[in-house]
Amino acid sequence: MPYFNYSGYDPKGKNTKGTVEAGSSIQAVDKLTERGIVVVDIKLAEEKKGGKVKIKLLPLEQHIFFCRSVASYLKSGLPLADSLRIMSKQTRDKIMKPVMEKILAEVESGRKFHTALAESGAFRESLWRVAESGEQSGTLISVLTEAADEFKLEDDLQRKIRGAMTYPVIMMVVGVGVVSFMITYVVPKISDLFADMHQTLPLPTRILIAMSNFMVNYGLYLVIALILGYLYMKHKGKSLTFPGMKGIRDQLNLALVMSHIATLLKSGIPLVSALKMASSMDIYKQRWLDAAEMVKAGHKFDRALEKIGMPEETVAVVRVGEMGGDLHGALSNVSDQCREMAQARMEKLSTLLEPILVLSLGLSVGFIVLAIMTPIFSLAGIVK
Numbered sequence: 001m002p003y004f005n006y007s008g009y010d011p012k013g014k015n016t017k018g019t020v021e022a023g024s025s026i027q028a029v030d031k032l033t034e035r036g037i038v039v040v041d042i043k044l045a046e047e048k049k050g051g052k053v054k055i056k057l058l059p060l061e062q063h064i065f066f067c068r069s070v071a072s073y074l075k076s077g078l079p080l081a082d083s084l085r086i087m088s089k090q091t092r093d094k095i096m097k098p099v100m101e102k103i104l105a106e107v108e109s110g111r112k113f114h115t116a117l118a119e120s121g122a123f124r125e126s127l128w129r130v131a132e133s134g135e136q137s138g139t140l141i142s143v144l145t146e147a148a149d150e151f152k153l154e155d156d157l158q159r160k161i162r163g164a165m166t167y168p169v170i171m172m173v174v175g176v177g178v179v180s181f182m183i184t185y186v187v188p189k190i191s192d193l194f195a196d197m198h199q200t201l202p203l204p205t206r207i208l209i210a211m212s213n214f215m216v217n218y219g220l221y222l223v224i225a226l227i228l229g230y231l232y233m234k235h236k237g238k239s240l241t242f243p244g245m246k247g248i249r250d251q252l253n254l255a256l257v258m259s260h261i262a263t264l265l266k267s268g269i270p271l272v273s274a275l276k277m278a279s280s281m282d283i284y285k286q287r288w289l290d291a292a293e294m295v296k297a298g299h300k301f302d303r304a305l306e307k308i309g310m311p312e313e314t315v316a317v318v319r320v321g322e323m324g325g326d327l328h329g330a331l332s333n334v335s336d337q338c339r340e341m342a343q344a345r346m347e348k349l350s351t352l353l354e355p356i357l358v359l360s361l362g363l364s365v366g367f368i369v370l371a372i373m374t375p376i377f378s379l380a381g382i383v384k
Contacts, residue, residue, distance in 0.1 A: 004028040004042050004105075011036035042109075043119075058122045060155040062096055067127070067148035074141050081107050113140070126260065126277045133268040143267045150263045157252050157339070164248075164346045168353045175361040182368050184219060187212040194375055201375050208371035248342050248349065253282050254314070255338035262331035271327075272296045301327065313337075 006028065010016045016037060020028045029039050058066075066087075073083035084107060088100035099122045106116035114132035117123045127147055134143035191209050194201055201209070215222075257278045264274035272292045279288035287308040294304040302319035314334050321330020 006032060006037075006039055006042040008032070008037050008039040008041070056095075056122070057124065058095065058099065060151050060158075062093075063123065063127065063151045064148050064155065066096075066123075067144045067151065071141050071144040071148065074144075080113055125280075126264065129269055129273070129277060130264060130267040136268075139267075146263050146267065150260055153259060154256055157256055160343070160346065161249065161252065164350050167350065168357060171354075171357040171361070175357065175364065178361070179364050179368070180215065180219075182365070183208070183212045184215050187368070187372070188216060190372055202371070204367065204371035205375050208368060248345050249283075251338045251342035251345070253284075254310075255335045255342065257282050257288065258314075258331045258338065259335035262328040262335065265328040265331070271301060 004020050005017070006020060007015070007017045020031055028042055032039050032042075069087055070080075070083055073086065074080065078086070081104065084100060084104040088097065088104050091097050091100055099120055102120050103113075103116045106119065107113060111119075112132070112135060114128045114135055117128035117131055118125075130143045130147050131140065134140035187208060191212065194205065194209070260278040261271075261274045264277060265271065269277070272295050275288050275292035275295065279285045279292070282288060291301075291304040291308050294307060295301055299307075300319075301322055302315050305318055306315045317330050317334050317337075318327070321327045321333075324330075
């Protein structure tokens with residue numbers, strides 16, 4: 001059962017604050033009233049007796065599930081509070097359940113649905129903004145359905161990127177593992193034999209032995225440095241990408257942002273607000289904030305896109321849509337085009353990466369075999 005922080009006046013008229021356990025804020029007020037406390041303010045507590053309950057932003061899968069479930073229950077005729085109560089009882093997810101309980105308590109206390117979503121801290125701003133628009137216009141079911149579709153699109157794009165990267169990453173890991181094993185385990189055992197030959201070794205063999213000595217002496221430090229570098233880049237929000245993936249990511253980011261702006265506009269959100277909300281989905285967040293400021297200053301949207309460096313074909317489509325009064329439709333078309341282009345480039349890149357990685361692994365292993373066998377053949381010639 002959730003806890004509520006309250007402030008008010010005790011029976012003697014003195015200010016009092018505290019925490020009370022109750023099923024909802026209404027029940028909490030009733031309990032405090034029975035004690036003679038006049039409640040001035042009450043809200044869901046962020047702490048329980050067991051410690052702090054820190055609610056983080058839910059993943060996309062949970063956003064999709066929440067939007068579709070609420071829309072489904074509302075479409076069947078259930079009131080919002082009953083819908084949330086059913087979802088709260090049914091969910092077994094340890095992260096989702098306290099979120100549902102918190103939102104239910106807020107709604108039962110008389111707060112707006114979008115306010116409860118915003119104060120939960122578990123949902124994106126774009127969701128509770130469109131929920132606010134849906135509540136005001138009476139189209140909550142449709143906007144939640146559209147929001148679910150939008151989150152599903154974003155989730156699918158992320159899965160496609162991960163899918164395109166999975167095989168190359170596995171190939172690289174296997175290749176590096178095989179080469180490292182040969183250099184650090186096989187080569188040192190054979191290098192002692194080469195030392196007893198007392199002859200000048202071929203250049204490939206000398207290079208291989210130098211690499212082996214380096215890996216044996218400094219390999220651990222190199223691994224630690226790579227791990228620290230990875231953690232640092234992750235902390236800074238940066239990521240390593242294969243050559244060619246940057247353009248694909250840019251296309252997918254543009255598709256996602258344009259699609260999201262279109263959904264927000266269709267829900268009744270003003271363009272300036274839509275640009276600011278959608279900016280968080282792009283790694284180049286500032287360009288959308290700059291566009292929002294230009295639109296706010298009176299510039300047309302197509303001119304703002306042109307100034308922040310959008311492709312000419314994108315600007316042209318947006319210009320036509322803006323002039324025809326169908327901006328959200330034009331943005332949806334841009335999103336579809338970018339997504340199709342990114343999909344085609346991903347398929348082409350994955351087709352090219354496979355033979356390139358196999359060839360690289362073959363050349364690495366071939367070099368090691370050549371460096372090992374060349375002096376052995378020379379020794380055989382000397383003996384003969």
